[in-house]
Amino acid sequence: MASRPKVLVVGCSSGVGLQATKKLLDKNEEFETVCLVRNQEKAARAIGEDAGKVKFINGDITKVETLEPACQGMDVVVCSVGATVGWRLPGSNANTPKNVDYLGVKNLSEAAARAKVPRFVLVSSMLVTRPWHPYALVLNTGFGDVLRWKLKSEKCLRESYKQQPNMSYNIVRPGGLTNKTGGKKQILFEQGDKGSGFITREDVATVVMACIEGKCAANSTFEIINGDKDGGLDAASLASLVSDQ
Structure with missing residues (x-):
């Protein structure tokens, strides 16, 4: 039997990353789920009863030396990290938007590119x-200028992955995130960062899974929100996406 594609999730303990991890585990026969964690016990508690199906790797997105070894042998890297603090005195805490949302993502995308990971999915x-x-x-x-740092991290990912043969990225830009149950309302796709709206974390994870499975246009950046109509993810929306120029 052919080996399952290995997916490294960075940010699995909460939010979209946790939801994406659970969706991967629902397809455990198709994908091998690997999670980069600072605290394995905390991550396992968040994931719940399926945590035993996860391969945990100790690492930290702010520590460059831990990232390339974690990326080796992976087929997809999913990055859904976010700083938990805003403004702090300089040097008081490494978990700031600059260090996590920008420099951490920069470190990870460069490590993944060096490790020749075929696909990188970034939640921005x-x-x-x-x-x-x-x-x-x-x-x-x-x-702490979180959106400015996220934009810089997007540029770093494109720079790391551009013109790399057999390697591509997807940058998913959700609107305001909610904890409502996903799969209820249609998922609307836009490109060009023109609109605004809200979307459930679970629905963002559904789109991330589509990217993992190669259903989103290679090297594409797009926005997603929930619409007013009932529905969910549809193939026509995915087909409408175009690659970045």
Whole structure:
């Protein structure tokens, strides 16, 4: 039997990363799930009863030396990390938007590129290119320029993966995240960072799975929100995506 593709999830303990991990484990016969963690016990508690199906690798997105060994042999890297703090005194905490959302993602994308990981899926954010939007002003002011750092990390990923043969990326930019049950409302796709809206974390994870499975256009950046109509993910929406210029 052919070996299952290995998917490394970075950010598996909470949010979209946790939801994506659970969806991977639902397809355990198709994918091997590997998680990069700082605290294996915490991650296992978050994942729940299926944690025994996960291969855990100790590492930290802010520690470069732990990343390339973790990426070796992977078929896909999924990055869904986010800083848990906003403004702090310089040097008081490494878990800041600059160190996590930018430098950490930069470290990871460069390590994945060096390890020749075929596909990289990055969960970023809507509004990264519109700093004067009211919501962007609130986020950047209250959370350490988080959208500015996320935009820089997107550019680093494109730079790391561009013109690499047999390697591609997807950058998923969700709107405001909610904890509502996914799969209820249609998932709307946009490109160009023009709209705004909200989407469930579970629905973002559904789109991440589509990227893992190669259903999203290679080297594409796109925004997703929930619409008003009932539905979910449909093939036509995925087919509408175009690669970055």
